[in-house]
Amino acid sequence: MVKEQLRTWLVWLLDTFKPPSGVQARRVVMAFTLLVMVGRFGLLKLTSPGSAVRINVVPSWQYGVAYLALFLALYWSRSEKRLTLAGFVTSVFGFALYVVQAFDVWPVFPSDAYYALMALILLAEGAVIWRGLRVHR
Amino acid sequence: MFTADNIALFIIAVAVALAVAVLYDRLHARTIDYRETHLEAEVKDLRRTIDDQEKRLSNQQNEIAVLHRLLGEAQLQINYLQTEVTFYKRRADELEARLLAAGNQKKQPE
Numbered sequence: 281m282v283k284e285q286l287r288t289w290l291v292w293l294l295d296t297f298k299p300p301s302g303v304q305a306r307r308v309v310m311a312f313t314l315l316v317m318v319g320r321f322g323l324l325k326l327t328s329p330g331s332a333v334r335i336n337v338v339p340s341w342q343y344g345v346a347y348l349a350l351f352l353a354l355y356w357s358r359s360e361k362r363l364t365l366a367g368f369v370t371s372v373f374g375f376a377l378y379v380v381q382a383f384d385v386w387p388v389f390p391s392d393a394y395y396a397l398m399a400l401i402l403l404a405e406g407a408v409i410w411r412g413l414r415v416h417r
Numbered sequence: 418m419f420t421a422d423n424i425a426l427f428i429i430a431v432a433v434a435l436a437v438a439v440l441y442d443r444l445h446a447r448t449i450d451y452r453e454t455h456l457e458a459e460v461k462d463l464r465r466t467i468d469d470q471e472k473r474l475s476n477q478q479n480e481i482a483v484l485h486r487l488l489g490e491a492q493l494q495i496n497y498l499q500t501e502v503t504f505y506k507r508r509a510d511e512l513e514a515r516l517l518a519a520g521n522q523k524k525q526p527e
Binding site for chain 1: 419423426427428430431433434435437438439440441442445
């Protein structure tokens with residue numbers, strides 16, 4: 281009885297808080313990547329120079345290039361290509377990039393949380409796509 | 418970004434993502450089987466329902482054709498009866514007129 285209740289509770293917890301995945305979640309990450317890329321390429325310095333100095337823990341342009349590549353990959357694999365090996369590789373490398381970014385900006389908690397959330401979405405995407413690839417092989 | 422720490426973290430993150438993907442796949446293998454079986458059964462049911470509906474539709478079309486024919490026959494009957502009614506009305510009018518004429522002749526003095 282207690283075991284069953286615990287199991288139900290765990291299933292509810294997982295269903296409620298599991299990271300989202302799918303085409304729409306991927307689009308959110310794509311849009312976020314575009315914004316981060318634009319910011320990292322200098323928009324932040326132009327629009328909010330004060331904040332830019334404070335949060336610029338790591339060199340911006342390198343992240344700009346990495347996010348440009350990730351954005352293009354996400355854009356390319358946004359629909360038909362999503363459930364292919366290319367979509368899977370994009371998710372895995374995107375996850376790694378966001379993890380590195382989250383690690384780099386960890387003193388600034390909100391920014392760190394945004395990057396970690398994007399990383400989680402791409403992690404879930406990787407897992408779901410891999411499962412799809414295995415099932416339809 | 419390109420520090421040794423970051424590169425190491427990047428590689429670890431890629432490994433973690435691959436591990437999570439494999440783990441997730443293994444944990445859900447049974448669920449996929451169940452889901453596919455369930456979906457196949459559902460598709461079969463839907464196909465059966467469509468066949469039933471097609472048969473019903475065909476029967477109903479036949480019934481509609483029969484009803485159309487009956488309606489045509491009924492219309493013919495109605496037309497015939499209307500003609501009959503008109504004929505007998507005219508006949509009744511004629512007889513009434515003749516009766517009136519005969520009555521008038523009797524009343525007239527010689």
